[in-house]
Amino acid sequence: MRMSQGVEWALHTCLNLTYVESGQAVPTAALAKFYALPPAYLNKHLQALVRAGILSSTPGPRGGFRLARRPEAISLLDVVTAIEGSGEAFPCDQILREGPGGRPDVDYRHACVIAGAMRHAELAWRRELAGRSLADIRAEVETRYPDTPRNTRERFAALLG
Amino acid sequence: MRMSQGVEWALHTCLNLTYVESGQAVPTAALAKFYALPPAYLNKHLQALVRAGILSSTPGPRGGFRLARRPEAISLLDVVTAIEGSGEAFPCDQILREGPGGRPDVDYRHACVIAGAMRHAELAWRRELAGRSLADIRAEVETRYPDTPRNTRERFAALLG
DNA sequence: GTGTAATTACTCGGATATTATTTGTCCGAGTGGACCCGG
């Protein structure tokens, strides 16, 4: 039930990329040093974000990663599902098929009341995450911690220089 | 992010125990045969439910498990946390401490905006699960599948006889 | 000085180990009923 720590890395990294002037790419090494993360493993997660269409990557010198869309168009749910996969958290193995009156031709992922209740709760979770974009997060951060934009850009400048 | 399949087993088993006349205990073997589950492993999960105060167990002949409280007083969240633990699904490792302006004396599990957003979504999920009791589930099952009470009791009678 | 071609350093991307978690199994401790035996 615990989700991968890569989700935390991905969320913070995407938020940081929000502050990079668009068109400029940031390599894995710089993104990893930002929070003292293992570069090779962070790169693995960044690859997943590229496959999900959240980041775009360019190889070679001056290459690296950048946001593939505007921050308003990237929800927290997008990032989470890119790392964790889109599967349901509650795995309905349809054990009712083995129970009394169970039939092999029925899809109990829809028929089972328990599975329905679990799915309903999960939808509430997804709805919350889908309703918050990177732009929203960024706005709240800047309200509560006004130094963050400057600090972030300075750190990037130092890491890229 | 995927939760243990033991949650499904536990939920269905608790729901089935709802139909057993109170005072009567059902051994692991019978509960396992109900859905053709591995008895020893199901027993492991039942132990967790006992530790959480959801079931009570009695050893020896005519022993087994029974609900420790009324079905109205057992929420889906109770069962889920009994199996999965009460920890947060999103693990905030406070990587902001290594970032620019990060301080070791700050608890970023509360200060971090991203952690807050994730916790908010998780609370929505918990609220849904906490709002549904075994009695609610049972009522919905009986509305949609009127044969379930009789089928369940008959299967238990066959397994205990 | 300028255009071109070879070189080189840099970056991503996936294949490969290692560790942690989940899944699954087994055997011992304890309990309650049943049976046996004596009164």
Next chain:
DNA sequence: CCGGGTCCACTCGGACAAATAATATCCGAGTAATTACAC
């Protein structure tokens, strides 16, 4: 027939092993800037 003591089968509970997923690392393919060189 009735009471008590012994035995035995049944059940939970935790210790132990295998399989799966998460974590971490390394090296090769490809690219773009840079440099050297000829014109």
